[in-house]
Amino acid sequence: MREIFKKGNPYIWLTASALTVCLLMICGVIVLIMMNGFGIFWPRKIVKITLHNGTVALGEIVKKEPIPYQKDSYRTKIKIGNRDVYGSDFTWIANADIVSLHFPIDAVVFERREWGNLYGFLKGFRQGETIKPLQHDTLMILLAESRGLYKKIRYIEKKEIGNINYLMEKYRLELKRLMMFPPTEKIRKKTVALNAKIDGLEKVYQEREILLNNLYKEAKEKEIVVLLADGQDKIVPIFQIIRVYAPNKMGFFSKLVFYLTKFWEFIWSEPREANTEGGIFPAIFGTVMMVIIMSIAVVPLGVLTAVYLKEYASDNMIARIVRISVSNLAGVPSIVFGIFGLGFFIYFVGGNVDKFFFPEALPAPTFGTGGILWASLTLALLTVPVVVVATEEALSSVPISLREGSYALGATKIETLWRVVIPQATPGILTGMILSMARASGEVAPLMITGVVKLAPSLPIDSHFPYIHLERKFMHLGFHIYDVGFQSPNVEAAIPMVYTTTLVLLITVLTLNLAAIVVRNKLKKWYSTRAI
Amino acid sequence: MEKVRTTVPEPIVNIIDLFLYYGKVEALKKIALDISRKNITSFIGPSGCGKSTLIRCLNRMNDLIENVTIEGCIRIDDQDIYSPAVDVTELRRRVGMVFQKPNPFPKTIYENVIYGPRLMGIRKKGILDEICEKALKKAALWDDVKDRLHANALDLSGGQQQRICIARAIAMEPEIILLDEPCSALDPIATAKIEDMLCDLKKDYTVIIVTHNMQQAARISDYTGFFMMGELVEYSVTSEIFTNPREKQTEDYITGRFG
Structure with missing residues (x-):
């Protein structure tokens, strides 16, 4: 027995099994997310089920499971869609009730802008009271037309009317600011000019609105009729339909194309239906932008702190206490940082910024409310210990001979630090940055009170001067997961979205980190001796 | 017995009764x-x-070490370099130094050489x-590097790196160049090259080398x-020391009978 322990094999087993446990758990999580996340866009077959009591259900099989507390009995969860008709997207069917089950070849899924998917059979095109038969190809042409119309409407709504609103708000604030000055001739003139501009915009706005109304009317004109599983007809405006597909007819390649298109759409488009459908682009954008702003804030702060602690502070009691406190900051619950951010950044700093720079907008806050800048700064505060510790380590690993070489050439301490020591320590500093980025992109709690929202009307970067709007609220993948998974009105329908969003979050974090790692390795190569 | 102070022509550095302590330990005794x-x-x-401690006194590199106390006086060009009026960075520009291990900065060859002039x-x-x-x-x-001035200095061989460090010191146009065992990390060929170069350098500079x-x-x-045990045992013209040492200790050391 003693022999075995002497050889050391048990220790290898012990350490290796610890590693195995960690790896298994991590891999388990990742595989679970990948399986569920990658699968959701694959078109599934539509099943038609007839029950004993004569009811017919049409939809996708989601899962089968044993009925709890009943022996040998199973039930099937079916996504029947048609939320506007049936009230819910899903239904449970006990397997014992099923009479027949088959996959009708001409069953069609209509993906709609509102109310989720519609499952049924295409009956025809509605003209007054009659129904004209409709070919698949004609439907496609009609769909393309309506898509063009949709784009046009969106353009008018988002771009043109958005612009008008933006300008009107700007002029309104300018007017308010002018009113704060004593009324002189000059100011009166300016006020008149501004009012004229606002009136002009108002006119344009009304024109646009009439145009919009006409377009909407046009959009609602064309309708198709769909035969639902239970025999009733459902009239659907073509404008409501995003895409139509018949999964039971699709081959592998058309399914693949469908899958890729859906994934692409998921990443690049905006959410619909309380975030349970559509894409997550604003959330990806918000996450990346927040992490970048956070890095810009955290690196200088952390590096300067570490330089002082390492290079200037003498190694006394106070410095040691500060160092221990900095390391322990990492253990403070993140929500506490969030509350601090709310109190300090938003109410105090933001409030004062508003008072001095944006008094005309008050009482509506500009910076005195949650926004991407405050959220990023809060996270910077949260992750600064990581950067400080990593930088201190990096600074102490710079060989003394390099410092001496610089001093011997008549460099002062700050010149040596700036030109030799800090460049040499950059890879270590970047390691700290990478760790802090990973930590920050996973945080949700402090963001919830410092500026994240369920649905942000506009991105923090757009075409309006000054292009970067740091005061705006933003969307975040982590919060999106929480929101879709737990706060959504239709949680069941949103579950696949949760997995996919998680997957995208992981990929985003990975990409950000990889970028930083590539830079770091390039630098490392440069700073390491290859000869001798 | 009081030692005879060896006289040299045109002295540039005068070291007068120098004592140095690391904390309580006496490292230099009345040099x-x-x-x-x-x-x-x-x-x-x-x-x-x-x-090494002694030559590090000449450009005040010992200032960087804590707990060092220095007594006595060092004059360069008749100026006491430890007087409070002296600007240390200015002094280090006049007294360049090359270290035991080649320590080029992780920059290009060009950036290494002009590091000092840039600072000025x-x-x-x-x-x-x-x-x-x-x-x-x-x-x-x-001739070795003119085509790749913008390559990383760390890519050069050890001997080349040490010569970069020497070039870096020369670029400051110092009066004195201190070399602290500059060849101890190099092979004989690189050493020979550096020795040749040093012999050329003495036309323009005062060279002090620890070896x-x-x-x-x-x-x-x-x-x-x-030197032995912090004391200057003997100091004179090189040929004298190696052929006809005055002291027994010197003779023992140079003939390898030391210890």
């Missing part, structure tokens, strides 16, 4: 010597004898280029000081 202008002076002696505030590219070329030529490295290698001291230096 007194003069160093001749535009000659090579070498310091030899066993490890820990204080020779020279910004014009033309002047910097000229300084760089001149220094590299003096360090006998120009473990007695042949090296004999080959290149004009004056040699032998």
Whole structure:
């Protein structure tokens, strides 16, 4: 027995099994997310089920499971869609009730802008009271037309009317600011000019609105009729339909194309239906932008702190206490940082910024409310210990001979630090940055009170001067997961979205980190001796 | 017995009764010597004898170490370098130093050489280029690196790296160049190159070199000081020390009967 322990094999087993446990758990999580996340866009077959009591259900099989507390009995969860008709997207069917089950070849899924998917059979095109038969190809042409119309409407709504609103708000604030000055001739003139501009915009706005109304009317004109599983007809405006597909007819390649298109759409488009459908682009954008702003804030702060602690502070009691406190900051619950951010950044700093720079907008806050800048700064505060510790380590690993070489050439301490020591320590500093980025992109709690929202009307970067709007609220993948998974009105329908969003979050974090790692390795190569 | 102070022609450095303590430990005991202008002076002696400590006093590199106390006086060009009026960075520009291990900065060759001139505030590219070329030529490295001035200095061989460090010191146009065992990390060929270069350098500069290698001291230096246990045992013209040492300890050391 003693022999075995002497050889050391048990220790290898012990350490290796610890590693195995960690790896298994991590891999388990990742595989679970990948399986569920990658699968959701694959078109599934539509099943038609007839029950004993004569009811017919049409939809996708989601899962089968044993009925709890009943022996040998199973039930099937079916996504029947048609939320506007049936009230819910899903239904449970006990397997014992099923009479027949088959996959009708001409069953069609209509993906709609509102109310989720519609499952049924295409009956025809509605003209007054009659129904004209409709070919698949004609439907496609009609769909393309309506898509063009949709784009046009969106353009008018988002771009043109958005612009008008933006300008009107700007002029309104300018007017308010002018009113704060004593009324002189000059100011009166300016006020008149501004009012004229606002009136002009108002006119344009009304024109646009009439145009919009006409377009909407046009959009609602064309309708198709769909035969639902239970025999009733459902009239659907073509404008409501995003895409139509018949999964039971699709081959592998058309399914693949469908899958890729859906994934692409998921990443690049905006959410619909309380975030349970559509894409997550604003959330990806918000996450990346927040992490970048956070890095810009955290690196200088952390590096300067570490330089002082390492290079200037003498190694006394106070410095040691500060160092221990900095390391322990990492253990403070993140929500506490969030509350601090709310109190300090938003109410105090933001409030004062508003008072001095944006008094005309008050009482509506500009910076005195949650926004991407405050959220990023809060996270910077949260992750600064990581950067400080990593930088201190990096600074102490710079060989003394390099410092001496610089001093011997008549460099002062700050010149040596700036030109030799800090460049040499950059890879270590970047390691700290990478760790802090990973930590920050996973945080949700402090963001919830410092500026994240369920649905942000506009991105923090757009075409309006000054292009970067740091005061705006933003969307975040982590919060999106929480929101879709737990706060959504239709949680069941949103579950696949949760997995996919998680997957995208992981990929985003990975990409950000990889970028930083590539830079770091390039630098490392440069700073390491290859000869001798 | 009071030692005779060896006189040298045209002294540039006068060290007068210098004591140095690391905390309570006495590292240099009453060192007194003069160093001749535009000659090579070498310091030899066993490890820990204080020779490196002494040359680090000449550009005040010991200031960077805590707990060092210095008594006595060092004059360079008749100026006490430890007087409060002296600007240390200015002093280090006049007294350049090359270290035991090559320590080029992780920058390009060009950036390494012009590091000092840049600090002095020279910004014009033309002047910097000229300084760089001149220094590299003096360090006998120009032909090796003229085509890759913007390559990483760390890619060079050890001997080349050490010559970069010498060029870096020369670029400051110092009066004195201190070398602290510059060849101890190099192979014989690289060593020979550096020795040749040092012999050229003494036309313009005062060179002080610490070495473990007695042949090296004999080959290149004009004056040699032998140190032991923090004391200057003997100091005179090199040929004298190696052929006709006054002290028994010196003789034992250079003939290898030391200890």
